[in-house]
Amino acid sequence: MPHNDANRLSDDPGVWVDRYGDYLYGYALIKTGDPTVAEDLVQEALLAALKARKDFKKRSTVKTWLTAILKHKLMDYYRKKYRNRETESVDTVAATPDPQFNRRGQWQVKPGNWIIDPAEHYAQKEFIQAFLKCVDDLPPRQARAFTMREIDGVSTKEICKHLAISTTNCWVMLHRARLALRHCLELNWFKDQTGSP
Secondary structure (H helix, E strand, O other): OOOOOOOOOOOOHHHHHHHHHHHHHHHHHHHHOOHHHHHHHHHHHHHHHHHOHHHOOOOOOHHHHHHHHHHHHHHHHHHHHHOOOOOOOHHHHHHOOOOOEOOOOOEOOOOOOOOOOHHHHHOOHHHHHHHHHHHHHOOHHHHHHHHHHHHOOOOHHHHHHHHOOOHHHHHHHHHHHHHHHHHHHHHHHHHHHHOOO
């Protein structure tokens, strides 16, 4: 049942935890794939909200406001995590042959038809686990670029800024990440659901 006071900010952080804690934790878990990190980020977000509660302008719901604070905490987490990593150059990424394609850019083996609606399965715990495993198997910078773009909805410009990469490099990384995720999900999820890739 929705709360009538969605725009009213309670001074009791316990109310925030009761009403929005599970949602915030689930959101952070999907973004990080790490329960401990997700818990820490939610706690940081709630503490930041507590300190900034006087700045809440009621232009959004409390849930939206808390989620926005959590998104900033996630961005800070990934910025720190990848700050000291080497930048993957366009030449390195582009020069790496992709065994799924021939020299003309055509599929070596065509991907199977997905007769199952991924959106329907996304809500299932098993699919989320398979998806997170596939994301975790990506090279770290590809995983971060994909997560920022496709899950967080961050613009290409912001991804380039946070990962210190060019637009072309970002495009290549996202393309490679999508292909790898499709292949991984076909092998580890859809094949089990349909009996064939």
